[in-house]
Amino acid sequence: MLATGKGEFMTEFGEPPATITPYPDGPLIVRGAFELCELDGTPIPRSGKTVALCRCGRSALKPFCDGSHKLAAGNGRSGPG
Numbered sequence: 001m002l003a004t005g006k007g008e009f010m011t012e013f014g015e016p017p018a019t020i021t022p023y024p025d026g027p028l029i030v031r032g033a034f035e036l037c038e039l040d041g042t043p044i045p046r047s048g049k050t051v052a053l054c055r056c057g058r059s060a061l062k063p064f065c066d067g068s069h070k071l072a073a074g075n076g077r078s079g080p081g
């Protein structure tokens with residue numbers, strides 16, 4: 001990781017480093033430069049720079065979130081409250 005001199009950091013490829021945000025009762029949102037791989041190191045294709053990773057275990061699209069966590073919560077919301 002490289003410092004930009006503006007209080008920011010970039011990867012060696014000029015992209016911001018990845019951030020991971022856990023959503024209450026929902027997925028982990030991963031943004032930025034990262035690679036998602038199977039246990040054997042095989043890259044898992046993704047369509048964008050932001051992905052939602054399932055952490056409830058109910059998704060039919062693992063490792064990605066398919067929204068099934070909302071059914072488990074019973075209230076249709078993924079946020080607090």
Ligand code: FES
Pocket residue numbers: 025026027028053054055056057058059064065066067068069070
């Ligand atoms: S976190 Fe969304 S389906 Fe598991």
